[in-house]
Amino acid sequence: MFGSFAVVLVLFMACQSPQADRALAEQLARSGRSVEALAIFERIVAQNPADLEVRMWIARLQLRLGRTDEAEAGFRAVLLQKPSDVDARIGLGATLIRKDAWEEALTVLLDTEKDAGSNAELFATLARAYRRAGDDRRALEYYERALAIAPEDPDLREGYEATVRAYGHSIEVEGFAEGGVSDARDISVTGSVRVRPRFLLEGIARTQNRNGSSDAMFGGGGIWRLNRTSNLAFRVGGGVDNVSLANGDVTAEVRHYRGPFEIGFNFRYLSFTDVDASSFSPILAWDTGTRWRLAARYTYSLSSFHATGRTGGDHSALLRETFRVSRRVDTTLTYAYGIESFEDLTADRLADLGGHTVAATVRLRLPSLTTLAATWEHQWRANDTRLDRVTLLFVQRFR
Numbered sequence: 001m002f003g004s005f006a007v008v009l010v011l012f013m014a015c016q017s018p019q020a021d022r023a024l025a026e027q028l029a030r031s032g033r034s035v036e037a038l039a040i041f042e043r044i045v046a047q048n049p050a051d052l053e054v055r056m057w058i059a060r061l062q063l064r065l066g067r068t069d070e071a072e073a074g075f076r077a078v079l080l081q082k083p084s085d086v087d088a089r090i091g092l093g094a095t096l097i098r099k100d101a102w103e104e105a106l107t108v109l110l111d112t113e114k115d116a117g118s119n120a121e122l123f124a125t126l127a128r129a130y131r132r133a134g135d136d137r138r139a140l141e142y143y144e145r146a147l148a149i150a151p152e153d154p155d156l157r158e159g160y161e162a163t164v165r166a167y168g169h170s171i172e173v174e175g176f177a178e179g180g181v182s183d184a185r186d187i188s189v190t191g192s193v194r195v196r197p198r199f200l201l202e203g204i205a206r207t208q209n210r211n212g213s214s215d216a217m218f219g220g221g222g223i224w225r226l227n228r229t230s231n232l233a234f235r236v237g238g239g240v241d242n243v244s245l246a247n248g249d250v251t252a253e254v255r256h257y258r259g260p261f262e263i264g265f266n267f268r269y270l271s272f273t274d275v276d277a278s279s280f281s282p283i284l285a286w287d288t289g290t291r292w293r294l295a296a297r298y299t300y301s302l303s304s305f306h307a308t309g310r311t312g313g314d315h316s317a318l319l320r321e322t323f324r325v326s327r328r329v330d331t332t333l334t335y336a337y338g339i340e341s342f343e344d345l346t347a348d349r350l351a352d353l354g355g356h357t358v359a360a361t362v363r364l365r366l367p368s369l370t371t372l373a374a375t376w377e378h379q380w381r382a383n384d385t386r387l388d389r390v391t392l393l394f395v396q397r398f399r
Contacts, residue, residue, distance in 0.1 A: 184208060355381040
């Protein structure tokens with residue numbers, strides 16, 4: 001009731017004079033109170049339909065509120081009266097990107113670039129359009145031009161860093177220690193280099209000490225962007241006379257992105273000293289576009305034991321929820337059953353896949369393009385034994 005009274009009071013005060021009306025609406029808009037600001041601006045334009053500045057405010061607020069059809073109509077109405085208006089053309093481009101009409105958005109924005117000069121908002125909008133088009137190289141170029149003008153803009157910085165994480169080179173170091181029914185120490189190093197705009201090449205080295213044995217694996221792979229919405233990843237690795245780690249490891253995965261959804265399929269073949277295993281996993285994720293991301297994976301695995309000639313199949317599942325605490329911090333909670341428990345599969349797990357695992361992760365992304373993460377996992381196995389693991393991750397990305 002108090003909130004409704006406050007809105008009525010604001011509207012009453014805004015009626016005192018046209019200038020007070022406009023000033024209050026702009027203040028509300030800049031403070032994030034979009035609905036209240038929009039109501040005042042709509043009343044102003046009803047009294048003076050020729051006020052293009054107010055029409056621009058209305059279109060911007062409609063876009064902010066996700067009313068893309070109304071926003072597009074508003075920007076186009078301004079452009080009918082003033083075709084050279086740079087802000088309206090940028091606003092129209094931003095709206096078309098939100099509607100996934102990125103081709104038309106690029107046409108509008110590139111034409112605007114001829115008249116806009118050094119405009120950070122235009123460069124940032126072009127960067128987002130190129131990202132939607134799947135051209136991360138050009139997106140980075142425009143983000144850099146925008147940041148040169150507005151280096152303190154947090155939205156620009158976040159967009160630039162997200163693009164580097166998707167496109168740039170990187171070095172990743174991950175290590176874990178576990179104790180309980182098994183005692184192990186593991187460290188892996190992965191380096192990736194963008195050798196072509198659509199191809200990222202990877203090299204991997206891994207060592208593990210588990211229950212007195214010492215294993216090593218080496219391999220490589222890559223990620224190939226098939227088109228703007230689909231990626232194909234592959235990885236091949238292996239070692240010699242490993243006890244816990246695989247002597248051969250082949251993975252292939254395809255992922256397709258459509259709006260807020262990610263759909264994929266993973267195939268993996270592992271060859272250990274005494275057993276071979278193949279797994280098949282459909283993958284589904286939903287990113288709400290705000291702070292939440294939900295992911296699920298089902299796995300059917302088939303294991304063949306050399307000594308006995310026995311073959312067995314198992315079903316596994318994983319649920320993962322990520323919450324973005326802030327621009328630079330997120331947390332992840334995971335529940336897994338079976339082969340997805342402690343995802344780095346070792347030989348000792350193949351005969352006993354009935355484990356349940358819970359995990360919690362905290363991830364920090366620094367302005368230096370460094371990512372730090374810490375994960376704690378706890379596993380209950382079918383034979384009433386338990387295992388704990390702590391994993392630390394360091395990733396440094398490069399333009």
